[in-house]
Amino acid sequence: MTVTVDRALTGDVLALPRRNPDGSVELLEHAVRESVAWEVPSGPARTRTVFAAAHVVPRVGAENVPGAPADLDWDATLAFRHRLWSLGLGVAEAMDTAQRGMGLDFAATTELVRRSAAEAAAVGGRIAAGVGTDQLDPGIHPVDVIRAAYEEQLQVVEDTGAQPILMASRHLAAAAAGPEEYLELYAGLLSQVRTPAVLHWLGDVFDPALAGYWGARDVAAATDVFVDLVHANAAKVDGVKVSLLDAEHEKELRRRLPAGVRLYTGDDFNYPELIEGDGQFHSDALLGIFAGIANVAAAGLVRLDAGDVTGFRAALDPTLPLARHVFGAPTPYYKAGIAFLNWLDGRQPGYAMVGGLHSARSAVHQAETFRLADEAGVLADPALAARRMRQFLAVHGIA
Template identity: 60%
Template sequence: MTAAARPRSRTVLAAAHVVPDPAADTGPHGPAVLDWDATLAFRHHLWSHGLGVAEAMDTAQRGMGLDWPAAAELIRRSAAEARTVGGLLACGAGTDQLPLHGASLADVRAAYEQQLELVEQCGGRPVLMASRQLAAAATGPDDYLELYGHLLRQATGPVILHWLGPMFDPALEGYWGSTDLDAATATLVRLVADHPHKVDGVKVSLLDAGREIGLRRRLPAPVRCYTGDDFHYPELIAGDDQGFSHALLGVFDPLAPLAAAAVRLLDDGDRDGFRAALDPTVALARHLFQAPTRYYKTGVVLLAWLAGHQAHFSMVGGLQSARSLPHLRRAHQLADELGLFPDRELAAARMAGLLAEYGAEDG
């Protein structure tokens, strides 16, 4: 595959899942062993539609089974593949090589530096991921401003800042130094204002369209707002008379063909056509990301398997069991109604086989 031309009007990144090696002899606590051929083939699928790949993010099970050594290798390999096709690549840099509890602010800074250096060496656009360890160690907004300020000054080029809400990861409650979202937003805006040339954009995953729009309007030009809102993405990407959001979305993993075609309508100035194309996908997105939201990855991987992008329905750490069979059945139905499956008969046969395996075919 070759990378298709990227959309002109928006920067669009799909956070891609990983495919484990089902024959690997590993337990639920790792280490993760990936099927590299299938994992990288899916990145080429995304690039072939003109989408960028957001690599080693939470969709790839960072913090939920994919450890730092595996994530580092994933970044290296994806970067090498991106170079062969000219694909757009952003990569998560975090602190997940540290234990969840007991890390100091100095430990957190060093961990970020290690991962940031790797991403930059590989040529990816760094995404400074929200850090569980920083949330545990910080005593207030000044700790965030000091630590992130240091990282931004050190970065060789612009980075994407990442605000992931606690619905995606409960350990991130109170990020940016406050559980008051207005205060947290003010801290983030101050950080960006202090370093406008080192911030490519801010990725916001709070599932609150009004709050994202408010933040978007406070960002200095040319800093982008990347929506991570898997509930309200059509309206946020379409935008209004005062601006719009770009996209860095986990839901664009299964929606890649539809999402790419829809955004190209925006390239032609057809906002109504864009909404008509993408609005019908929201029911599936809301289903996949229903509470507990952090387990949305299970539905994403199911749909990749049903669509024929991989040969099995398994996940790092056994998280294919994180959603119920009725939930998975409904995901198949909604995706089928959207025409997401290149081979509907294959998808139906695989779904029927899954249900039959657990005695739920008539449920």
């Protein structure tokens, strides 16, 4: 089924605010469409390895305000992961989508990984989890201290049975004197992993504190360091997760990787063409947007497995305007769009985030999120989403 603007209408019409180029806001009518009966996979995709980076749900009534320890609704948080597994997607746990470094403290992270890994084992779901250094206080630390923080988290993740994802570290970006310190630290970590790990390169568009990662601000020079690291440790690297929002860079990088090392795209702007590939190389996926469009992503992968590339693109291409909006500047706040989409569709009781991050996007921005999600066929329950959208606008004084 191709998603088009000609889908049947529900009869429900909302007045949605839209910002004009001069900064003024006007209300425009939006006719809500019927839901799409997307294909449901019988298991994980066969031709691609795909993870959705999952968000977390705060407990209703908790003091999830800036600076407070995260207080999670475990039932809702874990139920969301079960939905991803039921759609054949792997779960990338405790990544930046789960608000690492933006509200999710280390104690909550540790509990999240342990609980999610146990649930994954119970249902045979695939899970990988982020290994970082965020138990350290902000600021400059010696590289040996940073290495020890990585090792502590690596043991936590591997003891649960989850696959480790070695995340980019703000502390390492601040402390490393050059490429050699990156290479030495990562080689030491990779020598310890029990199962091949995923290397995570998160660009500064997602986190400005990571500028100059791999010891160079020039992307080409940083890429050379990164590729050298992978080639020197290929047996311990399952894949690399690259989030630079640069499709051409990703295509070139995947050609330079050793045979058998996957490139998990983190490009939330260009994922359909990168996952499809060019006939010789393709990207697998580890994407935050897949936590917001899981039903469409799963259906697209069913089609790709069947050799229906046209059907795959017909499902995924209409989600690109939504993804580019959710991940628009300032990109670090994309998490608010992921949580908003899941609240609209009834997968969490309220639109709230740990650390008060739900305030990071405006009501006008989220109205556009709703419109684009509806047009792409993402909303599983458009009637519920429309009711919640009206409530949201009313709370924000937009009627």
